[in-house]
Every structure is written in structure tokens, then in C-alpha cells.
Amino acid sequence: MIKSLVVFLLFLPAVFAQLPGFGGIKDKLDDSKRKAAPVTDRAQRAVDTFTPWTPEEEQQVGRAAAEKLVAVFGMVQNAALEKYVNLTGGAVAQFASRDLPWRFGILNTNIVGAFALPGGYVFITRGSLSGMTNEAQLAGALGHEIEHASARHLEEEIRSRKTSAWATEEAMARTHRGPAELKSRANALVKDLLSTALSRSKENDADDQGSRMAAKAGYAQNGLLQFLTVAAASNADPKNRRFFGQLLATHPPFEERIARLGKLGSTRGKTLEGRFRSALGR
Amino acid sequence: MRRYIVLSAALAILPVFAQTADDKQKQSNKKQEQPAPQEPAPLFGGQIGIRSSQTKKESATLGFNGIDPSGKVEKRMLSASAGEKDVKQVRNMDAIHPTQPELKAFLKQGGLKSR
Numbered sequence: 001m002i003k004s005l006v007v008f009l010l011f012l013p014a015v016f017a018q019l020p021g022f023g024g025i026k027d028k029l030d031d032s033k034r035k036a037a038p039v040t041d042r043a044q045r046a047v048d049t050f051t052p053w054t055p056e057e058e059q060q061v062g063r064a065a066a067e068k069l070v071a072v073f074g075m076v077q078n079a080a081l082e083k084y085v086n087l088t089g090g091a092v093a094q095f096a097s098r099d100l101p102w103r104f105g106i107l108n109t110n111i112v113g114a115f116a117l118p119g120g121y122v123f124i125t126r127g128s129l130s131g132m133t134n135e136a137q138l139a140g141a142l143g144h145e146i147e148h149a150s151a152r153h154l155e156e157e158i159r160s161r162k163t164s165a166w167a168t169e170e171a172m173a174r175t176h177r178g179p180a181e182l183k184s185r186a187n188a189l190v191k192d193l194l195s196t197a198l199s200r201s202k203e204n205d206a207d208d209q210g211s212r213m214a215a216k217a218g219y220a221q222n223g224l225l226q227f228l229t230v231a232a233a234s235n236a237d238p239k240n241r242r243f244f245g246q247l248l249a250t251h252p253p254f255e256e257r258i259a260r261l262g263k264l265g266s267t268r269g270k271t272l273e274g275r276f277r278s279a280l281g282r
Numbered sequence: 283m284r285r286y287i288v289l290s291a292a293l294a295i296l297p298v299f300a301q302t303a304d305d306k307q308k309q310s311n312k313k314q315e316q317p318a319p320q321e322p323a324p325l326f327g328g329q330i331g332i333r334s335s336q337t338k339k340e341s342a343t344l345g346f347n348g349i350d351p352s353g354k355v356e357k358r359m360l361s362a363s364a365g366e367k368d369v370k371q372v373r374n375m376d377a378i379h380p381t382q383p384e385l386k387a388f389l390k391q392g393g394l395k396s397r
Contacts, residue, residue, distance in 0.1 A: 066372045067364035072348070072355065075371045082378045087388040090380050094397040103375040111349055112326060121375070131326035135392070183364075194355050218394035234326050243326050245353015272392050 053118065053155065059101075062119025064186030065193070069107065069115065069123060072190065076106035076126055084279040088135055089122060089142045095213040098150040104142065112231060113247045114141050115193060116148035118155060127243055129280065131234065132227055135272035139217065140224025143210030151209075153202045158192050197250045204252075207261055220269035225261040228254050 053061060076082070082105065089104040096102075100120030107115075110127040117123075122145045124138070132138055148154060198206075207224060215221035232254035235244045251257070348359030380388070389396050 063372060064364075066375070067368045068362075070368040070371050071362040071364040072359050077371075079378065082375075083380065083384075086378055087380050087385060090385045091389055091392075091394055101376075101379070103379055105372075105375050109349070110326075111353060111355075121372075127326060187360075191360050194360065216395065217389075218392070231326070240326060242349065242351065242353045246349070246355060247353075249352075249354055270393055275392060 052152070059119040060182060061185060061189065062117045062121045064182050065117045065189045066103075066105070066121040066123075068183075068186050068190045069117070069193075070105070072194075073125070074108035076108050078106075081279060081281075082106060085124065085129075085138070085142075088138050089146070091217045092139050092143045092210075092213050092219070093120075093146050095216040096146050096150045097209075100149065102146070110243060111246045112243045114145045116145040116154065117189075117193070118149065118152070120149055122146060122149060128227075131230060131243075132276070133230070133273060134223070134226075135276040136214065136220040136223030136270060137227040137230075138223070138276065139214040139219040140211055140222075141227055143212075143214040144206045144224060145210070146213060147206040147209040148198075148202070151202075151205065153198055153206065154189075154193060154196075157198050157202065158189070158196065161196075194246070195250070200252060203257075204260060207257055208264065211261060211264055215266065215269055218270055220271050221264060221266045222261070223271070225258060225264075228258050228261070232258060 085106060086102075086104045089102055093100075093102045102120045102122065105121070105123045106129065107123050107125045109125050110130075111125055112127045112131060114122070114124040114128060122142060124141060124145075128141060129138070132141075211221050211224050214223055220226075231244065231247075234240045235248075235254065248254075348356045350356050386396060388394075
């Protein structure tokens with residue numbers, strides 16, 4: 001008797017669900033749940049889009065974006081040269097506003113440029129190195145990127161753009177964490193990195209602070225200025241313009257930067273031309 | 283008789299002139315064979331003395347693989363996915379990161395400052 005009663009009670013909800021009135025109530029409850037979910041997601045995404053990364057997230061995203069950037073351009077494989085670039089970057093990064101695990105790499109492309117990713121990943125291109133003549137120029141260019149990463153310029157800039165593919169991926173990744181989301185977040189970040197111009201104030205800040213950091217380390221403060229001057233002269237020849245297209249699409253014109261940096265003054269400091277030439281095998 | 287003496291003297295001297303002219307020609311040829319004074323390598327696009335740079339398709343197209351004529355990265359390049367090799371190369375960046383003693387030695391060698 002008791003056994004029959006238990007079985008009846010177990011099946012009771014299913015029996016009620018089949019009745020027209022009760023079934024309707026259940027459907028309405030399910031429907032309201034479905035409608036409420038996207039609203040919650042949207043609100044959560046909006047919050048997440050404006051929430052800065054934790055240091056761990058910054059490292060994760062930086063590494064995934066670095067892998068993507070290396071997949072796009074390839075990397076120069078020369079341990080001695082890579083070490084040299086890391087030492088020069090390390091000398092400048094001592095004076096960065098944030099202490100990050102700085103890692104510097106050389107991208108295997110002729111285009112002139114350098115890129116800073118979250119978490120302290122900095123890349124300079126083979127094309128940039130080929131146009132430099134001393135270590136102070138390299139220090140200035142790396143200093144510019146170190147400031148971008150220290151001040152989280154890219155993250156701030158893209159987060160502020162509602163149309164950015166990265167902002168959408170970012171919000172999705174926060175809602176659904178996992179390797180696939182991290183990868184798609186990194187893809188969107190690199191896409192923005194290669195196509196997005198940061199604000200003038202961020203670029204000016206990177207030029208100024210980057211040059212100052214290099215000077216604090218003992219390099220000639222005008223290293224970046226020297227490099228940009230050579231680059232501008234080279235870009236004046238139409239056959240060389242292809243080297244600079246990427247850089248000029250995402251940065252202010254050379255003349256503007258040269259004029260600003262010229263006002264910083266002080267050309268004292270080391271240029272270390274011999275060490276640079278030797279490291280590059282010239 | 284005097285005329286013969288002058289003529290024989292002229293004939294005797296002729297090979298000397300011919301030899302001088304020949305020497306001049308040889309010298310000029312030598313000059314042409316000498317390599318022109320080496321011009322400095324062009325900045326941007328010049329090689330940077332890398333012996334073991336990664337060989338990708340890029341080398342076949344003078345380093346502009348995936349870059350459009352205006353110098354921007356082509357969209358198809360952006361679709362490249364990171365493979366095992368790329369992951370390994372980025373991981374290797376941690377290994378190349380200099381130690382504190384290495385950095386100190388580098389600063390000292392260049393007469394640079396430490397914080």
C-alpha cells in the first residue's frame with residue numbers, strides 16, 4: 001500500500017504537467033526564464049567590458065595574443081640577438097611604472113614597427129632593427145612600447161570602443177571562460193592591435209615616457225628621435241613606403257612626433273653603436 | 283745615311299711606346315676589375331646579420347608576405363591560427379629572459395645605470 005502511494009506521488013508532477021492548465025503555467029515559467037537570461041547576460045557583459053583584467057588574466061591574454069602575433073609574422077630565431085634585445089629592453093624596463101615579467105621578441109617581417117601586448121610581451125620587427133644604427137635607438141623604441149604596456153594603453157583604448165570586436169569577445173570570455181574563449185579574445189586583440197590607432201595623448205605619452213626611461217638607464221634621450229628621423233627620411237622615398245604603412249596607419253605622422261621629441265632636449269647619454277653593430281652582426 | 287740612322291732609332295723606340303700603351307691598357311683593365319668601394323648597407327630592408335632566422339614563405343617575397351602595397355597587414359594573414367610551434371616559441375621567450383646578474387653585467391659593460 002505504502003509502496004503504491006510512493007510511486008503515485010513520484011509520478012504526480014508528470015501527471016499534472018499533462019493537464020492543460022498546469023502545463024501552461026510550466027511553459028510560462030520556462031519562457032520567462034528564457035527571456036530573462038539574455039538581459040542578465042547583456043548586463044553582465046556591459047560590466048565585464050569595463051572591468052580591468054586581474055594580473056593573472058593580463059598574463060593569460062598577453063601570452064595568447066603573443067602566440068597569435070607569432071603565428072602571423074613568425075619569429076627571428078637567434079638566441080644571441082634575442083638575448084641582446086631582452087637585455088636592452090630590460091635595462092629600460094627597470095624604470096617602468098609597473099613591474100611586469102618583461103619579455104622581448106623579434107618578429108620576422110620587413111615592416112617597420114613594434115608592438116606591446118598585455119602582461120609585458122614586447123615585440124620589435126626585423127625591419128625596425130635593420131633601420132637602426134645604435135643601441136640608444138633600440139632602447140628608445142622599446143621604451144615607447146614598455147610605456148604602452150605599463151600604462152595598459154591598448155586595453156584602455158579598445159575597452160572604450162563599443163564597436164571593437166575585442167570588446168565583444170572580452171565580454172563573452174568573461175561570461176564563458178575557457179581555452180576557446182581565450183583564443184578568440186586574443187585573436188580579436190591582435191586584430192585591433194594591428195588596425196587600431198591609439199589616441200594622440202597615449203602615443204605622445206609613450207614617446208615622452210619611453211625616451212625618459214631610456215635616459216634614466218643612461219642612454220641618449222634622443223634615441224627614439226634619431227630613429228624616427230631616419231625612418232622619416234627613408235619614408236620620403238616612394239619605393240620605401242611599404243616598410244612604414246603599418247606604423248603610420250596606427251601612429252601619428254613622423255614629423256609631428258619628431259617635432260614633439262625635439263622639445264625634450266638633452267642629447268647626452270650613451271648610444272653604444274659598437275655594441276649594437278656587433279650584436280646585429282654588421 | 284743620316285736618314286737611315288733616324289729611321290732605325292725610331293724603329294727601335296717603337297716597341298717601347300707600344301709596351302707603355304699596353305701597360306696603360308692593362309692598368310686600366312685592372313682598375314675596372316677592382317671592386318667598387320663597398321657602399322653601406324641600406325637602412326630598412328637591409329639584412330641584420332641573422333644566421334638562423336626562421337625560414338618562412340616570407341623570404342621568398344622579400345619579407346612582405348601578407349603585407350598589402352600600402353604596407354598594412356592583409357586580412358588573410360590575421361586569420362593565421364597559433365600552432366604548436368608558435369606556442370613553443372612564445373614559451374621560449376621565458377627562457378631567454380635575462381637573469382639579474384646578466385642584466386647587471388650588461389649595464390656595467392655599457393656604462394649604463396641600474397635602478
